[in-house]
Amino acid sequence: MYIDFHTHIDFYKNEELQKVYKDIESNNIKVISCAMDEASYKNNMEFSKKCSNIIPTFGIHPWRVTDKVPNLDIYDDYIKNSKIIGEVGLDFHWVEDKYTYEPQIEVFKYFVRKAKEHDKYLNIHTKGAEGLVYDILYKEDMLQKSIVHWYSGDIYDLKKFIDANSLFTVSVDINHCEKSKEIAKLIPVSNILAETDGPTALEWINGIYGMPSEIINVYNGICKVKNINLDEFKDNIFETACKTGIIL
């Protein structure tokens, strides 16, 4: 079994969905489909009824935070039902509207506290705010419950997350980008997970619309960089998946 620890099935075009379900099932892939917001979570819930290998998770992506912090308590049931929390985090790189930064921090802190309260892992976006994400997780003692998604920050902050025993998802650029290979080399193999981040991530890298089975190339790319055997790596990820509660 392959496990994609961070994707967005709702990013696929409607006309692609049947092909997407088939690709997931025929390749024996479990996918964590991260929410961007409430509407995205509801879409992912619908997809999971059609394809049981899709695991919808709830969170509010930093790109969807505006200048005001919404009332987040209305999402309590979603949080309770979600096997892990995500996608959540901070983005001070792609998001240029600085007036969203404080609300982003408030929303992220809220989800970190909720994840702690319910003893759940978090799927975390850290772009351009790696040090601050670390500090917030450190204060709540949640670094060991963190899955750092597609890390691309500096090595200094990376090492802090590694020392704190956080998990990391390595993404579709592992076969294309030297910096990502360098990052993967530094992370202990027991802390590495794999992801595709939806169809557009690969498209951004090399122009190819990424189907879920791209996760196989990500697994192989990681194995090559870490010099480990594919079956051993699959077992590792499966074990971690059991620990995070996404597979019972």
Ligand SMILES: [Zn+2]
């Ligand atoms: Zn994502």
